[in-house]
Amino acid sequence: MNDPRTPIPASGIAQIGVSVPNVSVRGPEVPRTIEALDPVFTVSGLSVFYGDYEAVRGVDMTIGNREITAMIGPSGCGKSTVLRCFNRMNDLIPGARAAGKILYHNEDLYGDHVDPIEVRRRIGMVFQKPNPFPKSIYDNIAYGPRVNGVKGKMDDIVEEALTKAALWDEVKDKIKQNALSLSGGQQQRLCIARAIAVKPDVILMDEPCSALDPIATTKIEDLMQELSRDYTIVIVTHNMQQAARVSDRTAFFTAEVDAEGVRHGRLVEFDETSRIFTNPSDKRTEDYITGRFG
Amino acid sequence: MAVLSTPKSAVQLASKGRPLKEHLFRIALLASLAIALVFLAMLIVYVVQEGWPRLDATLWENQPSIRRPETAGIQSGIFGTLWIIGLTALMALPTGILAAIYLEEYADKSKWYNRLIELNISNLAAVPSIVYGILGLGIIARWMQFGFTIMTGAITVSLLVLPIVIISAREAIRAVPPSIREGSLALGATQWQTIYRQVLPASVPGIATGSILALSRAIGEAAPFLMLGAATLVRFNPEGVWSSFSVLPIQIYSFITRPQAEFSVLAAAAIVILLAILLLMNSVAIWLRNRYQKRW
Numbered sequence A: 001m002n003d004p005r006t007p008i009p010a011s012g013i014a015q016i017g018v019s020v021p022n023v024s025v026r027g028p029e030v031p032r033t034i035e036a037l038d039p040v041f042t043v044s045g046l047s048v049f050y051g052d053y054e055a056v057r058g059v060d061m062t063i064g065n066r067e068i069t070a071m072i073g074p075s076g077c078g079k080s081t082v083l084r085c086f087n088r089m090n091d092l093i094p095g096a097r098a099a100g101k102i103l104y105h106n107e108d109l110y111g112d113h114v115d116p117i118e119v120r121r122r123i124g125m126v127f128q129k130p131n132p133f134p135k136s137i138y139d140n141i142a143y144g145p146r147v148n149g150v151k152g153k154m155d156d157i158v159e160e161a162l163t164k165a166a167l168w169d170e171v172k173d174k175i176k177q178n179a180l181s182l183s184g185g186q187q188q189r190l191c192i193a194r195a196i197a198v199k200p201d202v203i204l205m206d207e208p209c210s211a212l213d214p215i216a217t218t219k220i221e222d223l224m225q226e227l228s229r230d231y232t233i234v235i236v237t238h239n240m241q242q243a244a245r246v247s248d249r250t251a252f253f254t255a256e257v258d259a260e261g262v263r264h265g266r267l268v269e270f271d272e273t274s275r276i277f278t279n280p281s282d283k284r285t286e287d288y289i290t291g292r293f294g
Numbered sequence B: 001m002a003v004l005s006t007p008k009s010a011v012q013l014a015s016k017g018r019p020l021k022e023h024l025f026r027i028a029l030l031a032s033l034a035i036a037l038v039f040l041a042m043l044i045v046y047v048v049q050e051g052w053p054r055l056d057a058t059l060w061e062n063q064p065s066i067r068r069p070e071t072a073g074i075q076s077g078i079f080g081t082l083w084i085i086g087l088t089a090l091m092a093l094p095t096g097i098l099a100a101i102y103l104e105e106y107a108d109k110s111k112w113y114n115r116l117i118e119l120n121i122s123n124l125a126a127v128p129s130i131v132y133g134i135l136g137l138g139i140i141a142r143w144m145q146f147g148f149t150i151m152t153g154a155i156t157v158s159l160l161v162l163p164i165v166i167i168s169a170r171e172a173i174r175a176v177p178p179s180i181r182e183g184s185l186a187l188g189a190t191q192w193q194t195i196y197r198q199v200l201p202a203s204v205p206g207i208a209t210g211s212i213l214a215l216s217r218a219i220g221e222a223a224p225f226l227m228l229g230a231a232t233l234v235r236f237n238p239e240g241v242w243s244s245f246s247v248l249p250i251q252i253y254s255f256i257t258r259p260q261a262e263f264s265v266l267a268a269a270a271i272v273i274l275l276a277i278l279l280l281m282n283s284v285a286i287w288l289r290n291r292y293q294k295r296w
């Protein structure tokens, strides 16, 4: 936290309004290249099915470049489901299917020519429970670059990733030790470092702090702020203070029961975090953030 | 401290005496364990005692002979057994492990044919070994004309242990937490990279243990070799996979059925050797398991 490289304001909300990015969808004259910036994701009419069950219905949202977008909402409303569409992790679940469109830098993420492996290399993910590989710290970080055929000095890549994840000082003397010997919070930062090591464009985080104590949580939050200068971050969280502290924009999801009595996840409101938490336009959002909801 | 003290009557931690059932259950467990261990110990003591006079270098230096039981050895049997095990390992382990990978990582369990395959592998594990002997005789020795050779024996035994290898490798692969696979795939690794670099290394202890136990079973088998013409008194060591051969269980069986007392001593000594090979393999399995055991 005393890192000189981290002149971050204590509150994420303070930044809002300064860093409103251009999130309008670009016209067709923009070259359709995957390196293009702003917005990173444009989601329109996204519905996700598990077999016949429509878990999430009709989501429209945009994820701005180098922003932190938080997704909040009650359990089972489809936050993880939507998040896992962004790097096509849902492809791995038998029977899971996405309808609608997700544009990633104006490229259809679910287009026929798109290779999910390449998608996941660019769009990294950190999971709820730290899941380091049962290998050394070094090998954990080097794994991503190695499987992606990255040439270059692996030692430097490892050090850089660990430094970015604010873990280098704590582990530099035991880099060859098994990663499972680290504490939970260190393991989670290791997983973040592991994601950074492949030089992704986006980092998705699914409740990355839910298994951590408050101090470790603060470290991860500081880290997210720091990382948002170079990366686009989407985070699912149950901790509303966390969403308020770290994110630029917040998406509030909830589960709605349709005419046939089936529950579907819906995006209720998507706005700047400061507005969601001070002046939400939907009653349900207000009820949820003030704790009057389920 | 006075604040924390509780009136004595409030907490009852004193032992009320364990119910009798609890004790009886414990005794029953210990007794079953004792029975198994006592019998094993008796067996080992008995064969070592019986075979002691012949447990010397002549046993593995000499070849079997009917005319001089007092100096006859079992060298061809030892070599035959080692050849069969080696070749079986080469054939059954890669096949079994690859099959297990397919079933665990690739097979779509909602497809009827994958479920049929799974069911049949469990069934195959229960097929008596003599049936495999008949299969080896009819198809491999006769129809494929591989004859009564090491190759025929090893293929037959490979088929015999394959289901066990597949089942134990699947168990080991399934024990690798899905979060490890997700973590790898989320970094842009392909499915094969994930299997090869994460799942397999993590399941090596389990796969190795299962494989060695499966091979141990093959070592002890006599029935299929009876069908496959593993001759008793082969007086030479196998020179390759197309040699005729003998194996220890067959030699033991034939020594025991002879009238002379020297042959039963020889049989006991051969059993000690067979047990030694088995124990050696099992200790390798234990060592591998402890050495590479992963914890999550």
Ligand SMILES: Nc1ncnc2c1ncn2[C@@H]1O[C@H](COP(=O)(O)OP(=O)(O)OP(=O)(O)O)[C@@H](O)[C@H]1O
Pocket (backbone or CB within 6 Å): A050, A055, A073, A074, A075, A076, A077, A078, A079, A080, A081, A082, A093, A265
């Ligand atoms: N693999 C799956 N197969 C079938 N249904 C699923 C699967 N994963 C999630 N679902 C269903 O989809 C809905 C949304 O689940 P999801 O995990 O996205 O919720 P969530 O908002 O992340 O909840 P939580 O806050 O508890 O993590 C739920 O009704 C859930 O039961």
Ligand SMILES: [Mg+2]
Pocket (backbone or CB within 6 Å): A079, A080, A081, A206, A236
């Ligand atoms: Mg979730």
